Amino acid sequence: MEAVVTYGPSMLPTIDLTTSVFIMEKISTRYGKVDRGDIVILRHPQHPTRKITKRVIGLEGDRITYSSNPKSNRLEDDSLKYISHPENNDKLETIVVPKGGVWVEGDNKYNSQDSRKFGSVPYDLIQGRIFWRITPFKYFGPFWHK
DSSP: OEEEEEOSSTTTTTSOSSOEEEEEEOHHHHTTOOOTTOEEEEEOSSSTTSEEEEEEEEETTOEEEEOSOTTSEEOSSTTOOEEOOGGGTOOOEEEEOOTTEEEEEOSOTTSOOSHHHHOOEEGGGEEEEEEEEEESGGGOEEOOOO
């Protein structure tokens, strides 16, 4: 286990803009137990010294349909796929998450650099899964946000 600090807009509204401190567990990521909906800390695939916080959307073999246009809407169901607004003329793309990869996205699709920009990421970039919030203190406790 390790304390981690998160900040920035990419996980709004799930994680607020101010600095938050969480406890991250590393056991499940070491044994391939990360699941869709988990919030993870991972090394940025293009800047490996930076750590980022994202939600796991797809696992290897999953078919993901997405638009890089942030005006697209996420369906609020188990499919975790995207549909587009007819007025946006979005071009949807579909990929299959490759073996050993995961698809991650920020909850704030309007301000997140994630798999929609850099593609699926190797599973071994995941550092751990967030499971307990320390600060802000008004939210202290288990963090099972899926």
